[in-house]
Amino acid sequence: MSGAYMKMEFTIKHTWDGLPVSHEPVTIVLKSDNAGLLMEVNAPFFNDPPAPLGEPGKPFSRLWDYEVVEAFFLSDRTEQYLEVELCPHGQHLLLLLSGKRRVWKEELPLEFEVTRMKTKWEGKAHLPWNYFPPCTNKFNAFAIHGSGEERKYEALHPVPRHELQEGQKPDFHRLEFFKDLSLKGLMGEDWKQPESDIWKSLTN
Secondary structure (H helix, E strand, C coil), X not given: CCHHHCEEEEEECEXXXXXXXXXXXXEEEEEEECCXXXXXXXXXXXXXXCCCCCCCCCXXXXXXHCCEEEEEEEECCCCEEEEEEECCCCCEEEEEEECCCCEEEECCCCEEEEEECCCEXXXXXXXXXXXCCXXXXXXXXXXXXXXXXXXXXXXXXXXXHHHCCCCCCCCCCCHHXXXXXXXXXXXXXXXXXXXXXXXXXXXC
């Protein structure tokens, strides 16, 4: 089977705290791309909250306050991770974190195309290997939409019901609940993750 046909598909079927979502679920497909991973999003388009006032195709700060689909690629040994946020209106936000919630680089450039219809949208993001932390081996994905009291937070790997605490708020940085991601399974057994000069610059 050649690499061109390999893909992984994930469906976000639950809220962050493990309840079933009440709409057509968001799907994320990962495929091998020339110089990295292609991340394809298929999602309902809620148009709520309204579009960010930023240029489509460009990074937008605090994009998590809007309608967004997110993917986190983690190296659990170092707690280094890449956070990818994609908006149906074409804006994006990429962050590199070293340690839980500790952003050290943000608003990285991204090749991102969006096709938006009345009630759904598709996005394609080309994620270069250079953005992935060394030994990436865990993954989680999230989707957010709605405003005010009606804001909904959804997770591929939610917080297990028995771990929930009274009054707990959604937190997408609970790295202990991320699940295994085998990039070799996607790229082929002989594949080795290319070194990243961006991540190297952090340690030097």
